[in-house]
Amino acid sequence: xxxxxxxxxxxxxxxxxxxxxxxxxxxxxxxxxxxxxxxxxxxxxxxxxxxxxxxxxxxxxxxxxxxxxxxxxxxxxxxxxxxxxxxxxxxxxxxxxxxxxxxxxxxxxxxxxxxxxxxxxxxxxxxxxxxxxxxxxxxxxxxxxxxxxxxxxxxxxxxxxxxxxxxxxxxxxxxxxxxxxxxxxxxxxxxxxxxxxxxxxxxxxxxxxxxxxxxxxxxxxxxxxxxxxxxxxxxxxxxxxxxxxxxxxxxxxxxxxxxxxxxxxxxxxxxxxxxxxxxxxxxxxxxxxxxxxxxxxxxxxxxxxxxxxxxxxxxxxxxxxxxxxxxxxxxxxxxxxxxxxxxxxxxxxxxxxxxxxxxxxxxxxxxxxxxxxxxxxxxxxxxxxxxxxxxxxxxxxxxxxxxxxxxxxxxxxxxxxxxxxxxxxxxxxxxxxxxxxxxxxxxxxxxxxxxxxxxxxxxxxxxxxxxxxxxxxxxxxxxxxxxxxxxxxxxxxxxxxxxxxxxxxxxxxxxxxxxxxxxxxxxxxxxxxxxxxxxxxxxxxxxxxxxxxxxxxxxxxxxxxxxxxxxxxxxxxxxxxxxxxxxxxxxxxxxxxxxxxxxxxxxxxxxxxxxxxxxxxxxxxxxxxxxxxxxxxxxxxxxxxxxxxxxxxxxxxxxxxxxxxxxxxxxxxxxxxxxxxxxxxxxxxxxxxxxxxxxxxxxxxxxxxxxxxxxxxxxxxxxxxxxxxxxxxxxxxxxxxxxxxxxxxxxxxxxxxxxxxxxxxxx
Numbered sequence: 001x002x003x004x005x006x007x008x009x010x011x012x013x014x015x016x017x018x019x020x021x022x023x024x025x026x027x028x029x030x031x032x033x034x035x036x037x038x039x040x041x042x043x044x045x046x047x048x049x050x051x052x053x054x055x056x057x058x059x060x061x062x063x064x065x066x067x068x069x070x071x072x073x074x075x076x077x078x079x080x081x082x083x084x085x086x087x088x089x090x091x092x093x094x095x096x097x098x099x100x101x102x103x104x105x106x107x108x109x110x111x112x113x114x115x116x117x118x119x120x121x122x123x124x125x126x127x128x129x130x131x132x133x134x135x136x137x138x139x140x141x142x143x144x145x146x147x148x149x150x151x152x153x154x155x156x157x158x159x160x161x162x163x164x165x166x167x168x169x170x171x172x173x174x175x176x177x178x179x180x181x182x183x184x185x186x187x188x189x190x191x192x193x194x195x196x197x198x199x200x201x202x203x204x205x206x207x208x209x210x211x212x213x214x215x216x217x218x219x220x221x222x223x224x225x226x227x228x229x230x231x232x233x234x235x236x237x238x239x240x241x242x243x244x245x246x247x248x249x250x251x252x253x254x255x256x257x258x259x260x261x262x263x264x265x266x267x268x269x270x271x272x273x274x275x276x277x278x279x280x281x282x283x284x285x286x287x288x289x290x291x292x293x294x295x296x297x298x299x300x301x302x303x304x305x306x307x308x309x310x311x312x313x314x315x316x317x318x319x320x321x322x323x324x325x326x327x328x329x330x331x332x333x334x335x336x337x338x339x340x341x342x343x344x345x346x347x348x349x350x351x352x353x354x355x356x357x358x359x360x361x362x363x364x365x366x367x368x369x370x371x372x373x374x375x376x377x378x379x380x381x382x383x384x385x386x387x388x389x390x391x392x393x394x395x396x397x398x399x400x401x402x403x404x405x406x407x408x409x410x411x412x413x414x415x416x417x418x419x420x421x422x423x424x425x426x427x428x429x430x431x432x433x434x435x436x437x438x439x440x441x442x443x444x445x446x447x448x449x450x451x452x453x454x455x456x457x458x459x460x461x462x463x464x465x466x467x468x469x470x471x472x473x474x475x476x477x478x479x480x481x482x483x484x485x486x487x488x489x490x491x492x493x494x495x496x497x498x499x500x501x502x503x504x505x506x507x508x509x510x511x512x513x514x515x516x517x518x519x520x521x522x523x524x525x526x527x528x529x530x531x532x533x534x535x536x537x538x539x540x541x542x543x544x545x546x547x548x549x550x551x552x553x554x555x556x557x558x559x560x561x562x563x564x565x566x567x568x569x570x571x572x573x574x575x576x577x578x579x580x581x582x583x584x585x586x587x588x589x590x591x592x593x594x595x596x597x598x599x600x601x602x603x604x605x606x607x608x609x610x611x612x613x614x615x616x617x618x619x620x621x622x623x624x625x626x627x628x629x630x631x632x633x634x635x636x637x638x639x640x641x642x643x644x645x646x647x648x649x650x651x652x653x654x655x656x657x658x659x660x661x662x663x664x665x666x667x668x669x670x671x672x673x674x675x676x677x678x679x680x681x682x683x684x685x686x687x688x689x690x691x692x693x694x695x696x697x698x699x700x701x702x703x704x705x706x707x708x709x710x711x712x713x714x715x716x717x718x719x720x721x722x723x724x725x726x727x728x729x730x731x732x733x734x735x736x737x738x739x740x741x742x743x744x745x746x747x748x749x750x751x752x753x754x755x756x757x758x759x760x761x762x763x
Contacts, residue, residue, distance in 0.1 A: 034063075035057075035146060037147075038146070044150060044152075055120070056120060062103050075101075075102055078099030078100055079102075097664075113144075113146060117146055121150050124190075126150035133145065134147070154227050155186055156183050157225060158230045159179065166244070171202070211239075215239040219231070242336075245336065247337060248337065249302045250338035253341070255343065255344050257282055287384065297311050321378050347379070348378055349378075355371070372391075380417070385420070386416075388416050407449075410445060414444075416442075419437065453488060453489040462478055470525060474518070475518045482513070486509065500645065509566075512542045514542035518536060537574070540573075547603060586668075590761075594676070614626075616629040616701075620762075626646075631684075633689035650692070651679040651681065658762070659671045667711070670708075671706050672707070679699075699728045709761070717757075
């Protein structure tokens, strides 16, 4: 059967390869197959030629039809659809959305491309280069070869900056330490443009509000020495007088209830509040003036700078209270060296209610629905506080599988209040464009597992969130309290506890309280970088101070209780690292590594079940059902009884890597491999093989698969087909199951092939 499958795939590839797209070309036309750039001559080293060739190959236009493994599927579907009779329907969609029109050789302007290549090498300092082209035709296809013969690159000998006695010239000279132009480096027009922008940005930090890069001129003198150039930075004579002045801030005026009506400002001017350095015009008294003192960086007599300008706007936007934020600076009437700053803010509706109806599924074969109702007040106490009250209810059922009939129902409510500042007995200063926040939350959830038990969970927390910048984020929860209480435990579940005693931990009363902290760093927003990464580290404490005060840290036969419930003591640490490597314009290699450990001590023999680690599922190891792996080499199907319980552990190790590439405009494909497992810190006689040991690498579960990602602008819908290639619960030496793979076998597919449907990328 495997040979037949391979023969079938080979036949499809051979068929597509044999389908010549050239027979659909108009009479006398040739299919353009692309351009190649050669760099010749003895003036450049091998590495210089290689780098220059890579850059030049990106320039010729048009680009040929896209291809995969030498095939042109988009062009094939374009020809397959033919000319549609109307501008809608399947044929129109197949031809114009899935397909791609042929790129014809007649569309290629060789002289234009030669000029582009010539300009590029000249602008890179390879003056007096020669560029020519030649075409190659074979059957009904044609390509072009461009040959570039550059001379030795010119290098910078000297760079001279304005040397007059004006303050503007002095400030330009003081910024030369970070200049993009350095002696001995190759001449580059791009570097000259970057230098003008750099100087302009530096001057913006020193009060030159009206200056811009176009007022700078950088002259090049190539006659000073063979293959060398002198650069002279000048301020253009036609530069306006205002652009040469440094400005300070005079009046700061805020309109927190601005509308685009022409007379809105005139009407609002009847009511003014002076608070410190700010003039607040808010006739309806919607906002307390203090929020603008905390949000706006400028103060009276401050030297204008672009950093404070942008940070103030970013903070106003990130508050989430204003729909539109507009800023304007005007020269003050009293003197030409002062600016008045105006902020026009249009608030969002103060109160809103939102209802969401969700459908969901997971790899444990559970499907269900959830209804969420959220009510929000964005300015609760006139200080831009956000109060949110939500209620939710939902259910999950398993259509087929061992847990069929053990449905899950849940209802709950939560209230949260977010202040746009740090509420603490100490002063917190943040030089970030993001508003620091204090958040308090309280919630309740009731969960009913049919035929088994129900759980009541009460939660409360108080903590802080702040960002140093767009890359670094902190979250500190001073107090997080969770109380869980079981109800309605059925005899069926009690019977299962007799078979698998570890199930009793799930329905134990639990009291967890303590601080948590997490730190996140990411540079994934820098899209031009070839390699980006994301890191999140978190630590979770429970009962530490209480353990010292009550003596629970000292081991004894009896647990210390609070309100008749033993409180948990543990430390949990988790680290997640993601790396994204660009392989092409529309392809990348994404990888993730997770390592975590939890340590119970004092008043606790084991980690609380809800604080342990789980593995497997749509966002984990996709070849195994959710929470079905481990711990260690333990096989949970042996003592599962009438249903499959969730497996948990104290230690977690997981690795995922995924190759992502675009297939069509909104359709992307992926090939992935996942590996990992969880373990317990201590021996558990009911779960043999579950303890973490030095042989942990031999106990990893491994799965692989392929998937499609439907990347729409508003969501990413993900489908994955995955199957295991290593099962840790099998005997040592038999865990790799590559030889057992048989897609033609119905029994193998039923046991091993997992379909995952999810929203968003797995990581």
